[in-house]
Amino acid sequence: MRFLVGLILGFLIIPVWVTIYFHMGHPPVAVADLPFLLERQIVKIPLHARIDKEMPASAPIEASVTNLTAGAQIYREQCASCHGLYGRPSGFAGHMYPRAPQLWAPHGDGVVGVSDDPVGETYWKVANGIRLSGMPSFDKVLNQTQMWQVSLLVKNAGSPMPADVTKLIQAPLDFSVPANGGVGAAPGASPQ
Numbered sequence: 001m002r003f004l005v006g007l008i009l010g011f012l013i014i015p016v017w018v019t020i021y022f023h024m025g026h027p028p029v030a031v032a033d034l035p036f037l038l039e040r041q042i043v044k045i046p047l048h049a050r051i052d053k054e055m056p057a058s059a060p061i062e063a064s065v066t067n068l069t070a071g072a073q074i075y076r077e078q079c080a081s082c083h084g085l086y087g088r089p090s091g092f093a094g095h096m097y098p099r100a101p102q103l104w105a106p107h108g109d110g111v112v113g114v115s116d117d118p119v120g121e122t123y124w125k126v127a128n129g130i131r132l133s134g135m136p137s138f139d140k141v142l143n144q145t146q147m148w149q150v151s152l153l154v155k156n157a158g159s160p161m162p163a164d165v166t167k168l169i170q171a172p173l174d175f176s177v178p179a180n181g182g183v184g185a186a187p188g189a190s191p192q
């Protein structure tokens with residue numbers, strides 16, 4: 001009987017402890033908070049296992065000038081704000097958790113961005129996004145060719161690029177909006 005009561009109490013204590021911890025224990029929620037114990041491993045191991053199983057083996061299109069140029073245009077519109085441009089890192093990427101890696105900057109071993117990853121792995125990440133990070137899924141935003149074009153672009157980030165592509169990945173982002181807001185009335189204009 002005492003064993004049974006002990007067993008039941010033992011089972012109860014875990015959900016009670018977890019509830020108290022989540023409400024009062026200050027689990028990490030702000031970007032600057034320390035990570036959970038084993039947080040990186042818990043997130044990275046299943047992500048890589050899934051990608052290894054599902055990623056396409058190779059790209060169905062070539063890294064031609066046309067595809068790299070299209071990739072660079074897509075990159076400027078959809079990726080540069082988080083992943084930076086050549087020589088122009090994103091201002092807020094380092095203040096995200098996890099931080100958004102700068103895809104035109106060499107990391108510790110001299111490798112630029114994700115140029116050492118298989119292009120199929122990058123395609124998987126672009127198409128599916130990475131849960132509980134700022135990395136969006138572009139499956140419903142870009143078509144498959146566009147996702148391959150931008151994946152090929154960042155795969156080749158460490159290699160010399162055609163001149164037009166270099167211009168696109170170096171020019172600063174221009175967030176200026178025409179005085180009339182581009183379309184219709186200017187934001188804040190009083191309704192007529």
Ligand code: HEC
Pocket residue numbers: 074075078079080081082083096097098099100101113114122125126130133134135136138150151154
């Ligand atoms: C709103 C910010 C944001 C945007 C926009 C964004 N990403 Fe990301 N991306 C992230 C973050 C944050 C991570 C890191 C995820 C992690 O570490 O788990 C990431 C990770 C990645 C990775 C994996 C990097 C690595 O070191 O393994 C690739 C590749 C990538 N993004 C490509 C892209 C491409 C291509 C686009 C545009 C089509 C894009 N991202 C748009 C935030 C963004």
